[in-house]
Amino acid sequence: MNVMAKAEKKISSAFIYFFGSFGGILFGYDIGVMTGALPFLQADWHLENAASLVGWITSAVMFGAIFGGALAGQLSDKFGRRKMILMSAIVFMVFSVLSGVSPDMGEASAYYLIIVRMLLGLAVGAASALVPAYMSEMAPAKARGRLSGLNQTMIVSGMLLSYVVDFLLKDLPGEWAWRLMLGLAAVPALILFLGVLRLPESPRFLLRKGDEAQARKVLSYIRKNPAEIDQELASIKETAKEERQANQKTSWSTLFSGKYRYLVIAGVGVAAFQQFQGANAIFYYIPLIVQKATGQAASSNLMWPIVQGVILVVGSLVYMWIADKFNRRTLLMVGGAVMGLSFILPAVINWMMPNMNPMTIVVFLCIYVAFYSFTWAPLTWVLVGEIFPLTIRGRASGLASSFNWIGSWLVGLIFPIMTASMPQEAVFAIFGIICILGVLFVKTCVPETRGHTLEEIEEQGTNHGRVKASNPEN
Missing domain, CATH: 1.20.1250.20 (MFS general substrate transporter like domains)
Structure with a gap:
């Protein structure tokens, strides 16, 4: 031993x-x-x-x-x-x-x-x-x-x-x-x-199974002093108790009650928009996109995915640098607006100048990926982790994740079908419109979570529900 x-x-x-x-x-x-x-x-x-x-x-x-x-x-x-x-x-x-x-x-x-x-x-x-x-x-x-x-x-x-x-x-x-x-x-x-x-197993799971000694041992690997360990063990116990009580009091219908509806719509909506904006169309099909734009064989265009991958990695590092310096809503709206324009402008330019350089669309896709990488890509899950009150967090987070995966699946499924039946620029313009709708959704339906406690965020949802109840025509 x-x-x-x-x-x-x-x-x-x-x-x-x-x-x-x-x-x-x-x-x-x-x-x-x-x-x-x-x-x-x-x-x-x-x-x-x-x-x-x-x-x-x-x-x-x-x-x-x-x-x-x-x-x-x-x-x-x-x-x-x-x-x-x-x-x-x-x-x-x-x-x-x-x-x-x-x-x-x-x-x-x-x-x-x-x-x-x-x-x-x-x-x-x-x-x-x-x-x-x-x-x-x-x-x-x-x-x-x-x-x-x-x-x-x-x-x-x-x-x-x-x-x-x-x-x-x-x-x-x-x-x-x-x-x-x-x-x-x-x-x-x-x-x-x-x-x-x-x-090791997570200390939270070990405590749920009644193994406090092993949970304390695991925390000793990753916490600096015994006082911090004692405090965290007490906090985990209290949170687990609150979650058990919450699960006993809630059902799926609770998510759409007046008190929580606003926050559930906000979190699930952001998770859905992240995928329906079309990012995965680029990640899955960029060689075929370049082939359709230039006529070059897709198998000879495998440098472009590497370019996209480098942009994504750099963007994730940029996010870690700016994450706590700007409001969540600001980053999502700025990112979504630039992403939308990056999809729409090639269609507009191609309409005005039919002899447009075919690589123009690829340049705009790189701009899209750059802004997606430090806004909607990471912030969706930061916001989902912050916006749902404890009482509904498990069910609401699962619902948000399901809508996100459904969006990812549908985009991957329908993109080649769409590009087989209409010009590539038109397909991306449709995704661009969805990006702009996402910006409007964030502006009107999503509360700011940066710098707010979970209790303050829950209060925003409660207050919004009261306003809606007192003004049903809104």
């Missing part, structure tokens, strides 16, 4: 935070890897004119993630965050390999890959739910903002890693290229599994 205690004591807080957030790498890698694999897969399986199948293959992961996040949240309350992250890594490894060895059976191959990627999506959705939960339960309160930024940086780093892997493998024979791109996703999953084997 003493030997084991000494071995556990060697776990540094840096190791815990690094591997605690490493699941973001998996999430990001699988978002990005199909970007490079798809042109080779299309050519190998002759899917160039099968827009709906291409959409389903690309978006199947996000469809599975809708259910993976919900399942993981419930199972982690029973089995623990650590065990479920390990299980997610195993599922990710298995179905990444199965994606890479997809049999060549004509059109049936596409349906096989769709099903496998849906099952892979269970692990992606689980990682997206479990990693932030584990990190928030391990991190000290004063570091949670920076560590939420670390999770975002891990996600976009995973995307950049997948883009680099795609680029390095692009000169292999077509079949080998896409198979290795998809199959190599098992490598970061294996790294995550080996790293998490050494991680």
Whole structure:
């Protein structure tokens, strides 16, 4: 026992935070890897004119993630965050390999890959739910903002890693290229599994199971003094008690009662708009977008995803620098306005100057990605984490996450179908209008959360409900 205690004591807080957030790498890698694999897969399986199948293959992961996040949240309350992250890594490894060895059976191959990627999506959705939960339960309160930024940086780093892997493998024979791109996703999953084997369970889960001694030991790895540990243990106990009482008092109908409706609409709306604004259309399909704009083969345009990935990583670092210097609403409205114009202006320019340089649209897409990377990408989840009162937080956060995944899935599914039936500039103009609607939504429906306590934010919702009740015509 003493030997084991000494071995556990060697776990540094840096190791815990690094591997605690490493699941973001998996999430990001699988978002990005199909970007490079798809042109080779299309050519190998002759899917160039099968827009709906291409959409389903690309978006199947996000469809599975809708259910993976919900399942993981419930199972982690029973089995623990650590065990479920390990299980997610195993599922990710298995179905990444199965994606890479997809049999060549004509059109049936596409349906096989769709099903496998849906099952892979269970692990992606689980990682997206479990990693932030584990990190928030391990991190000290004063570091949670920076560590939420670390999770975002891990996600976009995973995307950049997948883009680099795609680029390095692009000169292999077509079949080998896409198979290795998809199959190599098992490598970061294996790294995550080996790293998490050494991680402790979260102290909050341990306390819920009545193991206060082990919870205290885990906190001793990541807190500096016994007084801080005692204070945090007491705080966790009190919060757990409040949550149990809240869960007993609430139902799904509670979310839409007068007191909470305003805050639920705000949080869920921001989560939905983040995806329906079309960011994933760029992340999934940028080589095909460049191909359609320039006529160059998509497989020769794999440098552009790397450019997007670098912009995303730099943007995530910019966010960590400015996060507490500007209001949430200000950043969302400025970011959304520039994103909307970046989508709309190419259509306007093309209408006024039909001989527009085809690369103009790609330049504007880079501007979109830059502003998305330090506004809507990270701030959506910061705001969702702050805006819901404790009484409804579990159900409301799950609802916001579900709408976000549904949006991600639909954008990935319908984008190739839309571009097959209308000009590319028109498709992006539609997303641009949605961006502008998102700005109006933030302006009229979302309260400011920066610098406000959770109680103050809840009071804003309560007061808004009273105003609506006294002015029903509004």
